[in-house]
Amino acid sequence: MIARSSAVLFYKGKFQLLNKSGYMHEKVKVKVLVQAGLGLAMVKPRIGLSMLYCLGEPFKKMTERLRKLETAYIEIVDEGFHALNKQRVSTLKNIGESHGLKYSVHAPFADINIASPSKPILKAMLKRLEKSITHASALDAYLWVFHPGLKTGVSMFYPGMDWLQNLKTTRLLFKFARDRGVEAAIENVPEPFPFVMKSVEDFKRFYSEVGEGIGLVLDIGHANINGQIGTFLTTFADKIVHMHAHDNYGKSDQHLGIGYGTTDWKKVVNLLRRISYDEIIIVESFEHVEESMQKLKQLLA
Numbered sequence: 260m261i262a263r264s265s266a267v268l269f270y271k272g273k274f275q276l277l278n279k280s281g282y283m284h285e286k287v288k289v290k291v292l293v294q295a296g297l298g299l300a301m302v303k304p305r306i307g308l309s310m311l312y313c314l315g316e317p318f319k320k321m322t323e324r325l326r327k328l329e330t331a332y333i334e335i336v337d338e339g340f341h342a343l344n345k346q347r348v349s350t351l352k353n354i355g356e357s358h359g360l361k362y363s364v365h366a367p368f369a370d371i372n373i374a375s376p377s378k379p380i381l382k383a384m385l386k387r388l389e390k391s392i393t394h395a396s397a398l399d400a401y402l403w404v405f406h407p408g409l410k411t412g413v414s415m416f417y418p419g420m421d422w423l424q425n426l427k428t429t430r431l432l433f434k435f436a437r438d439r440g441v442e443a444a445i446e447n448v449p450e451p452f453p454f455v456m457k458s459v460e461d462f463k464r465f466y467s468e469v470g471e472g473i474g475l476v477l478d479i480g481h482a483n484i485n486g487q488i489g490t491f492l493t494t495f496a497d498k499i500v501h502m503h504a505h506d507n508y509g510k511s512d513q514h515l516g517i518g519y520g521t522t523d524w525k526k527v528v529n530l531l532r533r534i535s536y537d538e539i540i541i542v543e544s545f546e547h548v549e550e551s552m553q554k555l556k557q558l559l560a
């Protein structure tokens with residue numbers, strides 16, 4: 260009984276805002292077992308798949324793939340051919356209900372810069388991002404993932420401005436999502452792009468300044484490029500709410516299949532166990548996607 264009531268408090272403290280989806284209840288159940296000291300062995304991340312690998316195909320073809328997948332956790336990329344609208348949200352919702360799928364939504368990222376110094380352009384981008392959050396809410400998505408802002412051709416004249424705008428827009432998006440029952444979380448992004456936040460040090464500063472309980476989506480592939488997988492996992496163990504997994508040779512963002520690059524996946528899995536990570540890991544490879552999900556499941560077994 261004690262474990263049960265503390266789990267409810269935990270629920271009220273941390274997961275209150277997620278209660279639009281059944282996903283949360285599942286998560287609470289696991290936490291109850293953990294808190295009762297019964298379930299440590301069964302705390303395991305669940306493996307999902309991003310539809311990013313088929314972004315070059317028509318939306319309809321992607322929805323046909325959805326019906327045949329062997330996972331319940333799907334990342335929909337609100338971009339390009341798969342950009343969401345009301346009709347598409349309703350199609351995805353129907354498939355989700357009949358196939359027991361739980362969605363996360365990846366925010367648009369082409370030509371998007373949440374740290375833009377141009378007021379009218381930032382306004383247009385915010386409009387697009389808010390629309391994406393509204394669709395994610397209609398889809399009962401458990402998470403909406405977005406990228407930090409970038410430096411621009413005028414950054415050198417206005418030192419620190421893009422960092423501040425990045426913080427401001429992040430807070431705004433986080434609140435906009437929260438008001439619509441969606442959890443918004445920010446992703447670590449890869450070198451060599453001029454994002455304002457890429458390293459562990461950047462994220463430390465971000466968390467000391469942002470003043471909101473915003474979660475981190477740890478992208479293992481991106482962290483492999485700056486050689487900080489281990490540091491990210493241990494520094495932000497209490498901030499990581501979701502993960503992206505793909506591989507590369509440590510130089511560029513190749514999104515290879517798991518095991519096709521230089522990432523030490525055994526080490527990753529050992530660290531995940533050490534920090535008791537029990538959320539979702541989304542495979543974001545461009546190829547070998549089924550194989551990648553199987554490999555991760557085997558490593559985590």
Ligand SMILES: [Mn+2]
Pocket residue numbers: 446478503543
């Ligand atoms: Mn990613």
